[in-house]
Amino acid sequence: MINDLWYKNAVIYCLSVGTYMDSNGDGVGDFEGLMRRLDYLQGLGVTAIWLMPFQCSPHRDDGYDISNYYEVDPRYGTLGDFVEFTHAADQRGIRVIIDLVVNHTSDQHPWFQQARSDPHSKYRDWYVWAKKRPPRSSQGVVFPGVQKTTWSYDSQAREWYFHRFYKFQPDLNTANPHVQAEILKIMGFWLQAGVSGFRMDAVPFVIATKGAAVRRPAEQYDMLRRIREFLQWRKGDSIILAEANVLPKTDMEYFGRDGDRMHMMFNFQVNQNLFYALAGSDARPLIAALRKTRSRPDTAQWGQFLRNHDELDLGRLSEQQRAKVFEEFGPEPAMQLYRRGIRRRLAPMLAGDRRRIELAYSLMFTLPGTPVIRYGDELGMGDDLELPERNCARTPMQWSTEPHAGFTKSPKPVTPVISSGPYGYEHVNAAQQRREPSSLLNWTERLIRMRKEVPEIGWGDFQVLATGDDSVFAIRYDWRNNSVVFVHNLRSTPREVSFDVGLPGEDAGLLVNLLSEDHSRASDGRHRVLLEGYGYRWFRVGGLDYLLKRSSIQEPAKAHQGTRRPRARRRKA
Numbered sequence: 001m002i003n004d005l006w007y008k009n010a011v012i013y014c015l016s017v018g019t020y021m022d023s024n025g026d027g028v029g030d031f032e033g034l035m036r037r038l039d040y041l042q043g044l045g046v047t048a049i050w051l052m053p054f055q056c057s058p059h060r061d062d063g064y065d066i067s068n069y070y071e072v073d074p075r076y077g078t079l080g081d082f083v084e085f086t087h088a089a090d091q092r093g094i095r096v097i098i099d100l101v102v103n104h105t106s107d108q109h110p111w112f113q114q115a116r117s118d119p120h121s122k123y124r125d126w127y128v129w130a131k132k133r134p135p136r137s138s139q140g141v142v143f144p145g146v147q148k149t150t151w152s153y154d155s156q157a158r159e160w161y162f163h164r165f166y167k168f169q170p171d172l173n174t175a176n177p178h179v180q181a182e183i184l185k186i187m188g189f190w191l192q193a194g195v196s197g198f199r200m201d202a203v204p205f206v207i208a209t210k211g212a213a214v215r216r217p218a219e220q221y222d223m224l225r226r227i228r229e230f231l232q233w234r235k236g237d238s239i240i241l242a243e244a245n246v247l248p249k250t251d252m253e254y255f256g257r258d259g260d261r262m263h264m265m266f267n268f269q270v271n272q273n274l275f276y277a278l279a280g281s282d283a284r285p286l287i288a289a290l291r292k293t294r295s296r297p298d299t300a301q302w303g304q305f306l307r308n309h310d311e312l313d314l315g316r317l318s319e320q321q322r323a324k325v326f327e328e329f330g331p332e333p334a335m336q337l338y339r340r341g342i343r344r345r346l347a348p349m350l351a352g353d354r355r356r357i358e359l360a361y362s363l364m365f366t367l368p369g370t371p372v373i374r375y376g377d378e379l380g381m382g383d384d385l386e387l388p389e390r391n392c393a394r395t396p397m398q399w400s401t402e403p404h405a406g407f408t409k410s411p412k413p414v415t416p417v418i419s420s421g422p423y424g425y426e427h428v429n430a431a432q433q434r435r436e437p438s439s440l441l442n443w444t445e446r447l448i449r450m451r452k453e454v455p456e457i458g459w460g461d462f463q464v465l466a467t468g469d470d471s472v473f474a475i476r477y478d479w480r481n482n483s484v485v486f487v488h489n490l491r492s493t494p495r496e497v498s499f500d501v502g503l504p505g506e507d508a509g510l511l512v513n514l515l516s517e518d519h520s521r522a523s524d525g526r527h528r529v530l531l532e533g534y535g536y537r538w539f540r541v542g543g544l545d546y547l548l549k550r551s552s553i554q555e556p557a558k559a560h561q562g563t564r565r566p567r568a569r570r571r572k573a
């Protein structure tokens, strides 16, 4: 048995169907179009797709305001198209997970419409009401600068309703057992339509106590276990990937001490500190974040990412640290958002510097967990800061040099394609990069292929290696009789470092480079590696006969001495 839990070592690609590929010429991407691009995704090597919301919606928050959980928004196709799509993905060995947005609905949802118009409706208690304007209603807004309050007056209901996000997204009363039952029903429905799980939106808010009397919302973690149980019963290999931007001290509450809650969580702690580390060319904050998020049950996994469809949220950094990241990656006010983040895409943040983009990607692929790529980042796509809020980084996929980047035949795509400047589709597109052997696309494809051959990252235990240089980050993973080492230079100038891989025996004397011919032999037990500016190395410890040495179980007695045994992670908080 090598890899029984698919998500422990997956490569996840997130996309939104409306901006991927339009097959019918109406200017909006659809499932038929996405299906035609599955071969591209298979070629890239991703093993799972995370689909942003595609259900019926008035689209005031890019689909995160759902008005019918059981239908595909007609602009994207039909339920039939959706099932054709999950089937076609399955045929290519690609799993599909979808967003589960159940903290709130759209205010256009029939549940809310009935709740507001009839106090005796069974749906009234599906939302969160107050007769008087609750105190502290201006606190706890998620979109500061755009959103003013978390309670709004509804003139039909003649009461105030709670909304953690925008005004048009009334919160569901998730403590109501009927609402909880409905959430499970929604999950059951989409599992039946062929998905392998859910990226669960805004989890801390879903499980928080809500109401006018609530001073400090408390998380009801039991809800997570019930969701997990349902999922496992209905489809044993389906998962939840939780969006929970929480402090490390509560991570285990989300995973469950016995691995009985969320299968995966995005590692926001590492994400923010990774950008801080890149900004200062200093690996220490990254190392600290990795240590803080080390504990997790064996069956749980981190989702490691660089950028997603939201702003790069730096809210967990100190003001000074955040200022440093702003200065380096988003100095202009137009690049920043909600007083805490940067709304740009990855490539422009890194000034289009290919070396630095590779460095960032190489880090993401080799951090403990499963990498999650944002569509278009494999091409180095840019952003359009003319578009409001987070829309700047949600422009259509750039396929070719055809009009509108080959995204649509319509003269009016729903969101404009980036068509000028260095990131315009004439310069940045999949068709050209496919032909160019050294393109970012082909580089990413090779990296993904190699990443899939290094299960040690997803399954193993890690050890940070001392390099004597804060700008060079070295990490080793051990799993089933094999070890791998990754070295990254966060600085723009060359660095020479020497390190001890920390393993006994002859094998430790040889590091085989997995990406080039430049191997390393130790002298006096130390490896000396000269890294170019922003350089990186992927090494296997010992020879390339590692597959002959791999054990089919983790053998405690044979595990490398001198390293920590895979921790008793479960016991540790």
Ligand code: TEU
Pocket: 061, 064, 065, 101, 142, 165, 201, 202, 243, 245, 309, 310, 313, 315
């Ligand atoms: O975001 C939820 C969410 O909690 C984030 O906005 C988070 O608060 C922020 O990054 C701080 O960590 C999700 C979606 O990703 C976003 O696009 C939606 O607008 C939002 O939910 C509302 O559904």
